[in-house]
Amino acid sequence: MSFPWANEYKPTNPLMQWVDNRLPLPRFVYNAVGAGYPVPRNLNYMWNFGVLAGFALVLQIVTGVVLAMHYAANAGVAFDSVEHIMRDVNWGWMLRYAHANGASMFFIVVYTHIFRGFFYSSYKAPREMIWLLGVVIFLLMMATAFMGYVLPWGQMSFWGAKVITGLFSAIPLVGTPLQQWLLGGFAPDNAALNRFFSLHFLLPFVILGVIILHVWALHIPGSSNPTGVEVKQESDTVPFHPYYTAKDGFGLGIFLMVYCALVFFAPNLLGHPDNYIPANPLSTPAHIVPEWYFWPFYAILRAFTSDFMFIPAKLMGVLAMFSAILVWFFLPWLDTSPVRSGHYRPLFRKFFYLLVVDVLVLGYCGGAPAEEPYVMISQIASMYYFLHFLVILPIVSSVETPQPLPFSITEAVLGKDEHATLAPATPAVA
Amino acid sequence: MAGDGVRRRDFINIAAVSFAGVGGLAALYPLISQMAPSADVLAESSTEIDISAISPGQAIKAVWRKQPVFIRNLTPEEIKAADAVDVSTLRDPETLEKRTTAGKTNWLITMGVCTHLGCVPLGAGEGEVKGEFGGYFCPCHGSVYDTAARIRKGPAPKNLEVPPHEFSSDTVVKIG
Numbered sequence: 163m164s165f166p167w168a169n170e171y172k173p174t175n176p177l178m179q180w181v182d183n184r185l186p187l188p189r190f191v192y193n194a195v196g197a198g199y200p201v202p203r204n205l206n207y208m209w210n211f212g213v214l215a216g217f218a219l220v221l222q223i224v225t226g227v228v229l230a231m232h233y234a235a236n237a238g239v240a241f242d243s244v245e246h247i248m249r250d251v252n253w254g255w256m257l258r259y260a261h262a263n264g265a266s267m268f269f270i271v272v273y274t275h276i277f278r279g280f281f282y283s284s285y286k287a288p289r290e291m292i293w294l295l296g297v298v299i300f301l302l303m304m305a306t307a308f309m310g311y312v313l314p315w316g317q318m319s320f321w322g323a324k325v326i327t328g329l330f331s332a333i334p335l336v337g338t339p340l341q342q343w344l345l346g347g348f349a350p351d352n353a354a355l356n357r358f359f360s361l362h363f364l365l366p367f368v369i370l371g372v373i374i375l376h377v378w379a380l381h382i383p384g385s386s387n388p389t390g391v392e393v394k395q396e397s398d399t400v401p402f403h404p405y406y407t408a409k410d411g412f413g414l415g416i417f418l419m420v421y422c423a424l425v426f427f428a429p430n431l432l433g434h435p436d437n438y439i440p441a442n443p444l445s446t447p448a449h450i451v452p453e454w455y456f457w458p459f460y461a462i463l464r465a466f467t468s469d470f471m472f473i474p475a476k477l478m479g480v481l482a483m484f485s486a487i488l489v490w491f492f493l494p495w496l497d498t499s500p501v502r503s504g505h506y507r508p509l510f511r512k513f514f515y516l517l518v519v520d521v522l523v524l525g526y527c528g529g530a531p532a533e534e535p536y537v538m539i540s541q542i543a544s545m546y547y548f549l550h551f552l553v554i555l556p557i558v559s560s561v562e563t564p565q566p567l568p569f570s571i572t573e574a575v576l577g578k579d580e581h582a583t584l585a586p587a588t589p590a591v592a
Numbered sequence: 593m594a595g596d597g598v599r600r601r602d603f604i605n606i607a608a609v610s611f612a613g614v615g616g617l618a619a620l621y622p623l624i625s626q627m628a629p630s631a632d633v634l635a636e637s638s639t640e641i642d643i644s645a646i647s648p649g650q651a652i653k654a655v656w657r658k659q660p661v662f663i664r665n666l667t668p669e670e671i672k673a674a675d676a677v678d679v680s681t682l683r684d685p686e687t688l689e690k691r692t693t694a695g696k697t698n699w700l701i702t703m704g705v706c707t708h709l710g711c712v713p714l715g716a717g718e719g720e721v722k723g724e725f726g727g728y729f730c731p732c733h734g735s736v737y738d739t740a741a742r743i744r745k746g747p748a749p750k751n752l753e754v755p756p757h758e759f760s761s762d763t764v765v766k767i768g
Contacts, residue, residue: 250633
């Protein structure tokens with residue numbers, strides 16, 4: 163579906179006409195990310211991050227496929243094969259740093275994309291499906307990133323694999339057999355490493371598939387925008403190309419500058435030195451933490467230190483950690499305000515920024531050692547995290563008086579819209 | 593600017609797209625280069641072989657760059673047979689002298705890789721068929737080499753390749 167005023171694909175080149183009549187792939191691209199896709203004219207730079215996330219995925223697939231040409235998924239030689247990549251393979255050092263830091267960049271971009279969704283309530287009708295698929299993508303990303311981190315078979319890889327699969331042992335009755343099934347053994351070893359490599363190769367393509375669904379669902383109602391007012395007329399939109407290809411191109415330039423700064427000047431800034439020690443099943447590193455992008459969830463996991471009623475602390479932590487993401491699935495129905503954009507929701511906006519601070523605090527605590535005061539701070543911050551989604555958001559939605567919305571995107575941009583006076587009360591929805 | 597039909601925006605457009613194009617091509621270079629032999633593979637590029645136990649008429653198969661090398665101690669008859677050939681009649685004209693080290697013409701060192709499609713010719717091992725010219729015979733497609741390992745018959749285009757080598761001493765040869 164698209165707006166009736168969308169440009170139609172009319173190839174002038176006879177060859178393109180011939181192709182279009184037989185396989186309308188150029189038409190598909192034109193309508194998806196070309197001049198045939200009308201997009202609200204008022205998108206700000208927060209709307210760059212979807213395209214950037216797609217770029218980051220392609221980057222990871224390209225560098226990953228190349229690394230897989232040199233990596234050996236065998237517990238006996240995996241660590242050495244990574245060193246082989248770093249020292250012997252032509253440009254191997256660059257490709258590996260590009261892949262490792264590419265994962266961090268992917269998460270930076272995706273977190274920004276998600277919080278953009280929080281602020282502008284991009285999850286609201288009619289865009290719930292886009293949001294739900296997005297949460298699925300995020301879960302798949304977490305699984306992929308975790309398994310990728312195991313592959314170098316350093317100390318953090320090994321103990322990360324042990325701790326994360328240990329989460330499943332918290333499940334009553336089937337926990338321990340389940341963990342052993344996941345690992346193919348009693349501790350991470352060759353069986354686990356091989357299956358993690360296999361799945362780490364597979365999942366990015368699954369993510370790609372879900373992204374196609376995500377973008378497909380997006381193209382039904384079209385992109386949201388900073389006012390949260392739906393597109394009403396042609397003057398509210400501009401074609402994706404050249405307007406947003408250019409704007410996304412600029413964002414991509416900034417992305418690449420930050421990315422290259424990391425890869426070439428601080429490639430190990432976001433990693434752990436312990437992972438340059440070969441895996442040792444008999445010695446746990448003194449301070450074991452996951453990669454930075456898991457810290458907020460890791461803090462929630464560690465916040466549960468005592469049994470709660472009949473639920474053991476271990477299970478409670480695991481449930482809370484998974485719930486911290488699963489709660490996002492319910493967001494479209496927890497936030498009942500008819501207004502989307504945080505710009506017009508003064509009370510919601512304050513709590514949004516509080517949530518950002520809360521997640522940053524959780525992140526800091528997740529990266530800190532498991533000792534006071536970080537445990538106490540994690541507990542308070544975890545409690546607030548769930549309070550925000552389950553209590554504050556529904557209440558704010560019902561008690562808040564939103565500020566008046568502009569009649570249309572055109573009015574928001576130009577300050578006036580000639581159609582506004584013609585139909586002030588019930589705007590015609592295209 | 594507007595007068596001569598060139599807009600500022602055209603310039604920015606071309607500059608930006610060119611810049612991105614050059615950057616994209618530059619990024620391709622490492623992606624292609626990574627498939628070339630890595631430093632550890634290149635480091636295996638020379639090998640030393642003890643030839644003291646090879647008596648005239650015998651040959652051994654050594655390994656250099658993961659490929660077989662034939663080291664053959666030619667008998668005086670084999671040398672004579674090789675020198676008797678009119679070089680101009682050969683498909684790949686080379687004298688035995690050119691293919692061996694001066695003063696050590698009896699040591700014929702060649703790759704054990706047929707120049708047709710890369711099979712290992714017979715003739716270096718004990719009891720293997722040497723072909724009608726007494727050198728090597730490739731069983732894959734029937735190329736026949738003479739006692740100087742020159743192509744004489746069959747589909748191969750070139751003589752067996754002589755790898756770079758030098759004698760470290762009378763009994764040790766270094767290949768590569």
